[in-house]
Amino acid sequence: MTGGQGRTPPSSVVLIVEDDALLRMLAADVVEDAGHVAVQARDADEALAILRTRRDIAMVFTDINMPGSMNGLELAYAVRAGWPPIKIVVASGRIRLSPAEMPPECDFLGKPYLMSDLTAQLQSLAGRNPICA
Template identity: 35%
Template sequence: MHLSNAVILVVEDEVLIRMDVVDQLSAEGYVALEASSGREALSALADAEKVDVLFTDIDMPGDTDGVMLANEVSQTWPGIGIIVTSGKASPDPGSLPQGSRFCTKPYSPSAVHAAIQEILAKPD
């Protein structure tokens, strides 16, 4: 898949962090969509023409945290790759969908780019 075709949904409630991640992804050639909560992300996914990768924080306000979001996305949209991040929590083994990746904060843009490339390189 060409980078210009890859759509990444960034789900982060901290606006400055979200803006930074979106800027970094855009600089790498990705199309970045944004959501500030799990529920907003689910709405964005339902409305989006396509999303290739979900990039979500664990700790978010509302009734859907990042782990719940990752699992719901995996079940509803199994073709979407998943990257989960956190600077506070570390997910329990087996709590994330199979094939998803976990990145601790602070994460380097190159590590995030590499994880996205791994996901995009997997055959559908």
């Protein structure tokens, strides 16, 4: 998008897991505005189905409180166990998590968050090296 050298990291595919359709679409817009590709899932079950069929997911951004067989924190642990290189951000407005309560190499974003906070988080993660080569 921009012609700057070395400034914009290569685009990544970001899986957004959010049961609130409006918040999910808003997050997808932010992800795409930041130069990434957004893939959307309504819950952890749908997210896991996507992860099993796509090998291009680089990041997962998930809400914690969701209906279904597992919440977003459980999803984060499942992603870390099954797809170690994927970068993870969990978000919640109801609880605050410390790093000790999350899987390794997982970031937390409190709600309500500014769209600029989400953009900064995505850019930070995109600039990090994968956890496993």
